[in-house]
Amino acid sequence: MATTVDKPVDLEQRDDYLRRTAHSGNGGGRDLVPADGSLRAVQDHSPAASTGIWVGLTAISMTFAALTSALVVRKGASTDWQHFTLPSVLYLDTCILLGSSVTLELSRRYFARSLAGLRAGLADSARWLYLTLLMGVVFVSGQYVAWLQLRHQGLYLSTNPSSSFFYVLTAAHALHVLGGLGGLVLVTYRLSRSRLRRSTLDIASRYWHFMDVLWIYLFLLLWFKM
Amino acid sequence: MHDTSAHAVHQHAAPTSFIRKYVFSLDHKVIGKQYYGLALLAVLTGMVLSWLMRLHLGWTDLKIPGLHLLSASGAPGDVMTPEYYLQLMTMHGTIMVFFVLTTAPFAAFGNYFLPIQVGAEDMPFPRFNMMSFWVTFTAFLVLISSFFFGDGPTLAGWTQYAPLSAVGAVAGPGQGTGEVLWASSIAIFCVGQLLGSLNFITTTLDMRTKGMSLWRLPLTAWGWFITSVMGLTAFAVLMPACILLILDHVAGTSFFVASNLVLNDQLQPHSGGSTLLWQHLFWFFGHPEVYIAIVPGMGVVSHILVANMRRPMLSHRVIVYSMGALAVLSYMVYGHHMFVSGMNPFSSLVFSFPTLVITIPSTILVLIWIGSLYGSKLRINTASLFALGFISMFISGGVSGFFLAQPSIDIMLHATYFVVGHFHLVMAVAAIFGIFAGTYFWYPKVTGRMMNETLGKIHFWLTFVGAYCIFMPFHYLGIAGNVRRYQAFVDDYLVRLIPLHRFITVAALCTGAVQLIFLYNLFYSRFRGEEAPLNPWQATSLEWSTPSSPPPFDNFGGRHVVVYHDPYQYGIEGSTDDYVMQDSPAQIQSVRDEK
Numbered sequence: 001m002a003t004t005v006d007k008p009v010d011l012e013q014r015d016d017y018l019r020r021t022a023h024s025g026n027g028g029g030r031d032l033v034p035a036d037g038s039l040r041a042v043q044d045h046s047p048a049a050s051t052g053i054w055v056g057l058t059a060i061s062m063t064f065a066a067l068t069s070a071l072v073v074r075k076g077a078s079t080d081w082q083h084f085t086l087p088s089v090l091y092l093d094t095c096i097l098l099g100s101s102v103t104l105e106l107s108r109r110y111f112a113r114s115l116a117g118l119r120a121g122l123a124d125s126a127r128w129l130y131l132t133l134l135m136g137v138v139f140v141s142g143q144y145v146a147w148l149q150l151r152h153q154g155l156y157l158s159t160n161p162s163s164s165f166f167y168v169l170t171a172a173h174a175l176h177v178l179g180g181l182g183g184l185v186l187v188t189y190r191l192s193r194s195r196l197r198r199s200t201l202d203i204a205s206r207y208w209h210f211m212d213v214l215w216i217y218l219f220l221l222l223w224f225k226m
Numbered sequence: 227m228h229d230t231s232a233h234a235v236h237q238h239a240a241p242t243s244f245i246r247k248y249v250f251s252l253d254h255k256v257i258g259k260q261y262y263g264l265a266l267l268a269v270l271t272g273m274v275l276s277w278l279m280r281l282h283l284g285w286t287d288l289k290i291p292g293l294h295l296l297s298a299s300g301a302p303g304d305v306m307t308p309e310y311y312l313q314l315m316t317m318h319g320t321i322m323v324f325f326v327l328t329t330a331p332f333a334a335f336g337n338y339f340l341p342i343q344v345g346a347e348d349m350p351f352p353r354f355n356m357m358s359f360w361v362t363f364t365a366f367l368v369l370i371s372s373f374f375f376g377d378g379p380t381l382a383g384w385t386q387y388a389p390l391s392a393v394g395a396v397a398g399p400g401q402g403t404g405e406v407l408w409a410s411s412i413a414i415f416c417v418g419q420l421l422g423s424l425n426f427i428t429t430t431l432d433m434r435t436k437g438m439s440l441w442r443l444p445l446t447a448w449g450w451f452i453t454s455v456m457g458l459t460a461f462a463v464l465m466p467a468c469i470l471l472i473l474d475h476v477a478g479t480s481f482f483v484a485s486n487l488v489l490n491d492q493l494q495p496h497s498g499g500s501t502l503l504w505q506h507l508f509w510f511f512g513h514p515e516v517y518i519a520i521v522p523g524m525g526v527v528s529h530i531l532v533a534n535m536r537r538p539m540l541s542h543r544v545i546v547y548s549m550g551a552l553a554v555l556s557y558m559v560y561g562h563h564m565f566v567s568g569m570n571p572f573s574s575l576v577f578s579f580p581t582l583v584i585t586i587p588s589t590i591l592v593l594i595w596i597g598s599l600y601g602s603k604l605r606i607n608t609a610s611l612f613a614l615g616f617i618s619m620f621i622s623g624g625v626s627g628f629f630l631a632q633p634s635i636d637i638m639l640h641a642t643y644f645v646v647g648h649f650h651l652v653m654a655v656a657a658i659f660g661i662f663a664g665t666y667f668w669y670p671k672v673t674g675r676m677m678n679e680t681l682g683k684i685h686f687w688l689t690f691v692g693a694y695c696i697f698m699p700f701h702y703l704g705i706a707g708n709v710r711r712y713q714a715f716v717d718d719y720l721v722r723l724i725p726l727h728r729f730i731t732v733a734a735l736c737t738g739a740v741q742l743i744f745l746y747n748l749f750y751s752r753f754r755g756e757e758a759p760l761n762p763w764q765a766t767s768l769e770w771s772t773p774s775s776p777p778p779f780d781n782f783g784g785r786h787v788v789v790y791h792d793p794y795q796y797g798i799e800g801s802t803d804d805y806v807m808q809d810s811p812a813q814i815q816s817v818r819d820e821k
Contacts, residue, residue, distance in 0.1 A: 047432040048350030055427050055458060059420050062462035066510070070470065070503055074481060078498035158478035161497065168470070 053203045057210050060176060064214065067172065068221060071165045075225060082160040084226055087149035093142035094219055097177075100135035101212045103128045104184075104205050111191075111201055122191070129188050132208070136181045143174045162226055169218050173211070180208050240779040250360070252352035253779060257359050258338030259672070261329050264363055265661075268325035271370070273738050275318040282306045284724070284731035286714040297378050299399070309399045311713035312381035316400075317369070319384030320408065324415055325366050327519035327654060330661045332457070333362070333422050336450040336522065338672065340426060342769045343447045345435025345787040345809075347780045349425040358425070362418035369411035376403035383711065385512065388482035388504040392474040393496070396489045406475050409468040416465035419457050426454030435768075437789035441543070442808065444767045444793040445532075448546045449525020452553045453518050459557075460514040467507035474499075502567060509560035516653050517556045520620070521549050523660025524591060527613040530667050531595065533765040534610040535602040536804055538794040540594050548587035548594075555584040565633045566640045574633040581631040588624055592617065608682030609763075612663035615690050616656050622694075623652025626701060641711070644704020647697050655693045662689075662744070669751065670758030674775040677751045685743045692737025699726050764805055767793050771809050 075081050107128035114121030147167065150156075155163040183204045190196040241247045251257060281288055293301035300310030341349055349355050372379040377399040382391040386408065395402030430443070430451040443451075470481040474496075482504045483496035528545055532538055539545055561569065561577030595617050604610060626648040629635050639645060662685075669677045708715075708723055715724055761770040773783040787809050795806040798814050806814050 048428045051432050052351060052424055052428045055424050059424070059458050059462040062459050063466050066463040066466050066507060070466070070481065070507060073503045073506065074500050077500035077503070078485075080485065080497045157473070158480070161480060161499070164473070164479040164481065168473070172466070 049199060049203050053206050057207070060210075060214070064169075064172070064218070067165075067169060071169075071221070071225060074161050074165070078161065080161065082162050084150075084153065084155060084162060086222060086226055087146040089142050089145045089149060090219065093139055093146070094215065096135050096142065097139045097212055097215055100132045100139065101209050103135065104132045104208055107132060108201055108205055111196070111198065115198060122194075126188070126191055129184065129191065133181065133184050133188065136177060136184065136208075140174050140177055140181070143170055146170065166222060166226060169222065173215060173218055176214070177211050180204070180211050183207060250356055252348070252356050254337050254341050254349050254352070254355060255672075255777065255781075257355050258334050258336070260359050261334035261337055261362070264359075264366060265326050265330035265334055268321050268329070268366065269658075272318050272321040272326060273741070275314045275321070277735060277738060278306070279311060279314050279318065280727075280731040280734045282311050282713065283715075284728040296373065300378050306713075308713040309381055310378065312383070312711065313379045313400050313404070315711065316381055316383050316408075317373075317379050320369060320412075322654065323384055323515065323519070324412065325362075325369075327657050328419065328457075328515070329362065331522035331526065331657055331664070332450060332453050332518060333358070333419070335446075335526065335661075335664050335668070336426060336453075337422075339668065339769050340429055340447055340450050341433065342772065342777060342781050343444050343767055344429060344433055345438050345768050345782075345789060346429060346433035347782070350428045350433055351421075351425050354421045355425050358418045358421035360418075361421065362415055365411045365415035365418060368407055368414060372400070372404040372407040372411075375407065376400070378404055380405040380408045382408075385508060386471070386504070387508075388471075388474075388499075388501045389484060389487060389494075391504070392471060392482040392499075393487065393489060393494055394475055396492060396494070402475075406472055409471045409475075413465050413468040413472070416461040416468070419461045420465075423454040423458040423461070426450055427458065430454075435787050435789060438808075442789055442792055444525075445528040445539075445542065445545055446522075446525040446767075449522045449528075449549060452549050453521045456514045456518050456521070456553050456556065460511045460518065463507060464511035467504065467511070470507075471504070502564075505564050505567060506560075509563045510557070512563065513560040514553070514556040516649070517552050519653050519657045520660075521552060523616055523657045523663075524549055526660050526664045526667075527616045528595070529767070530609050530613045530663050531599065531604075532794045532796065533667075533763045534605040534607065534613075535598060536605070536796045537598070537602060538792075538796060539598045542792070542794065544590060545594055548590045551587040552584065555580055555587070559584055562631060562633075562636070565636045571633070578631055578633055582628075585624070585628065585631070588620075592621055592624075607666070608677070608679055608686055609663050609667035611683065611686045611690075612659050612666060615686065616659040616663060618690075619651050619656035619659055619693065622698070623648055623650070623656060627652065639704055641709055642704035643700040643708045643710055646710050647700025647704060650697045650700065651693075655697060659689075662686075665748070667763065668769070669748075670762045671769055671772070671775050671777070673752050673755070674758055675751050675753075675755030676758045676762065677747050677755060681743055681747045685740060685747065688740040688743070689737060692733055692740060695733035696730055696737060699730055702726070764803065766791075766795055766805050766807050768808055771807055 107125045110121045110125035110128060112121075114125060147170070150163065150166065155166075157164055157167045187196060187201055187204045190200065241251065241253075246252075248256060251260075278290060278293070281290055287305055289304040290301070290306065291304060293304045293306065297310060297313075300307055300313060306314075337349075337355070341347070369379075377395075380386070380391070380400045381398055382401065382405065386405075390397050390401070391405060391409075393401070394405070430447060434440075434443075470479070473479045474481050474483060478495070480496040480499040482501055483494060483499045484501055485496060485498040487494040487496060524545075528539060558580040559577060561573060562581045565574050565577075599614075626644065630639060630645060630648060666677055666682055669675070703723055703726060706719070706723055708720060712720070715721055715727070758775055760772075760775060763770075768787060768789070769777075771787060772778070772781055773785070788811075789808050790811055791806055791808050791814070793808055795808075795814065797804055798806050806812055
């Protein structure tokens with residue numbers, strides 16, 4: 001073991017730190033939420049929520065990884081796997097979800113412009129956000145139509161392991177998308193009340209884009225396995 | 227300046243109403259105490275269940291007065307039926323693993339002390355934190371409710387192997403409603419722990435105060451952080467597994483039930499599901515769960531020993547690396563629970579190798595503890611005794627792991643009492659000793675009063691001897707061929723083992739009764755205990771820098787803590803005391819690992 005001299009932190013620096021951040025966090029490595037009340041006036045970033053969303057997405061990834069491995073094992077272990085054609089509405093649904101990511105990005109860009117002082121940016125941002133919300137609702141409705149189409153083919157949850165996995169995976173994803181829609185509703189509400197922080201929109205977008213990527217993955221999985 | 231900083235720091239104001247202060251509280255300290263209370267309730271329930279099981283194993287036809295009140299069909303005339311024994315056993319395992327070993331060392335202590343030890347006012351998502359507890363509590367109620375619905379709780383064991391767990395009421399009492407309640411309870415529990423893990427990880431990464439670099443975190447904080455990463459990834463797998471199990475029951479799917487299965491002369495209406503699939507999903511969670519139970523204890527024990535040795539561990543960093551290695555390896559070894567499932571012998575070898583490798587970080591930990599203790603003038607108090615007890619149990623239980631890790635030996639010992647003895651010592655009793663150590667150590671901070679040391683030491687010695695009396699004979703029973711989960715012993719070779727079973731039963735009852743001393747000490751000291759000084763153990767980490775015991779709502783009374791030192795600055799030359807607090811600005815010759 002070696003001995004070293006620990007130098008105390010410079011007190012002047014410390015006061016400056018308190019003035020800027022007024023928050024505990026991150027070993028003092030980054031500036032955190034300022035305390036002067038004008039949250040929207042600065043380029044804020046909230047490390048805890050930003051880290052938190054990645055942590056949450058890790059958990060969601062693990063859940064879908066578990067379901068994927070279950071599908072692969074179940075399909076490999078049996079001879080009763082019934083192949084079926086994916087409902088055609090899913091192709092349209094995929095486009096809609098991809099489109100919603102684009103509209104959300106546009107909303108985010110206009111919001112950034114509004115932070116830079118351009119008043120018009122805020123209205124444009126809201127407009128694209130409403131469109132994203134609408135597309136999200138259409139996507140979930142589209143999933144419901146897909147289930148109806150499957151029922152029409154006589155494929156129910158318990159009919160065959162392939163249909164069981166189809167319903168479980170799409171329903172689990174749709175539930176997560178509904179959660180994302182809840183988040184976007186909150187973002188829209190805060191935007192309308194001029195209380196939206198940039199970090200909130202960033203985090204909501206990160207989740208939404210992840211839902212997009214997850215759906216592409218699930219769609220390909222279903223396409224190959226069904 | 228002070229007002230504005232206070233505004234941002236306290237994202238939620240100190241509550242005044244009873245409901246917001248003590249019931250639906252956002253304060254991590256209250257939530258930690260709630261978790262501890264839940265664990266206490268759960269451990270008492272689980273212990274009573276084990277007494278009932280032990281009585282039945284010692285004296286199969288024994289009438290246990292009042293047992294019929296718990297279940298008229300399960301205990302007609304107060305004598306336990308074979309099925310009811312299995313139901314109690316399942317509930318004992320489930321309650322202990324999920325609601326005691328996961329909640330107490332991780333959720334209870336971690337919630338209370340992690341934010342304080344990193345110098346934060348609270349966790350970053352207090353509402354999620356509150357939800358985490360109440361969701362977990364709901365899971366507990368759902369599980370306990372299965373005692374009172376239909377024909378009682380499930381009998382499929384805490385591992386819930388399919389197809390027994392998946393075919394429904396035809397498989398036996400409790401396999402209908404009881405089984406669905408079990409799977410629902412555990413799925414709900416997973417949600418609670420995921421929310422908790424989310425908070426733990428973000429607290430450690432993002433809520434550290436100025437100067438608190440990762441290497442300045444105490445070993446407890448490292449333990450909770452590593453555990454929360456395991457919790458996040460393991461519970462996220464168990465939850466969908468439970469949902470698939472529920473669907474097999476309520477929606478008629480066939481995830482886990484093979485085709486052409488005939489039970490009680492009835493052909494089961496399932497197509498070819500995979501019974502092994504459940505085992506894969508369950509043990510992918512199940513083995514990390516073992517480390518979720520024990521790693522926080524490793525952190526707590528290291529933390530307590532350092533404070534009582536008055537010098538740091540031989541290597542702070544190697545302890546952290548070893549705990550991390552345990553976490554990573556814990557995902558690679560799960561197949562060793564399935565050596566006899568008919569897996570390819572090559573797969574057995576693949577799982578056997580990391581299982582033997584995982585003993586390396588475990589051994590390193592033990593060697594560091596013992597090496598650090600060697601020659602130290604250890605302060606003997608109840609907390610340090612329980613910490614030593616933890617190491618003892620961990621070694622005793624760990625040694626039997628070497629045998630079980632090898633497929634050829636495991637084929638003989640699998641599903642015998644040898645396994646039961648192994649995991650009880652290494653995971654359950656060791657973790658419980660960690661909980662006791664933490665309780666005696668932190669009680670002064672949480673309540674402002676000291677626990678009675680004399681009663682504590684009596685409690686330790688009786689529990690220590692009692693635990694060995696209960697669990698060491700299990701190994702002998704296992705080697706003698708005593709299969710676990712038998713409710714009565716009728717074969718010749720088993721009948722001869724009944725006296726040993728009776729000895730274990732008496733030991734279990736006595737050791738259980740000894741816990742009354744702990745309960746008395748816990749509640750009596752709360753009101754009548756000696757008033758505790760702010761830092762009774764002369765320890766250095768931030769929980770001892772709070773302005774009061776218990777700490778105020780914002781932990782540090784409006785003060786912004788700045789950390790200047792590594793966590794364990796003991797035995798400092800030239801200092802007025804032999805230790806320097808982490809937030810002391812004194813310039814010192816500090817003790818540190820080689821870089």
